[in-house]
Amino acid sequence: MTPELRLAALAAHLTARKLDVDLSAAGLRVTNPQVKGCCAQNAADTISCRPRAEDAGALWFFTSWGEPIAPADRLTEAAVFVLGYLAAREER
Numbered sequence: 001m002t003p004e005l006r007l008a009a010l011a012a013h014l015t016a017r018k019l020d021v022d023l024s025a026a027g028l029r030v031t032n033p034q035v036k037g038c039c040a041q042n043a044a045d046t047i048s049c050r051p052r053a054e055d056a057g058a059l060w061f062f063t064s065w066g067e068p069i070a071p072a073d074r075l076t077e078a079a080v081f082v083l084g085y086l087a088a089r090e091e092r
Contacts, residue, residue: 003048003059003072006049006061007023007027007061010049010075010079013076014082018034019031019032019033019082019083027047027064029044030045030046035087043086043087047062049062058071058072
């Protein structure tokens, strides 16, 4: 499965959890409309999907600052991670 299809699948999981998503060539922009952001109106990040050298080139999801989220075939794990860190921004 291509990185774009993996991001689309993650978008579906996050939409079901009431997050706003926008899939573009830049990646998957995810916004939590219920949490204020530090610089933007709401907590948000752009997720990418690319090979991870430390995992033999397997596709992984990454935050916009390059932190690995989860292998791209583990959608539930990735969704829980994204939900957690976008909710945690409220406390920062």
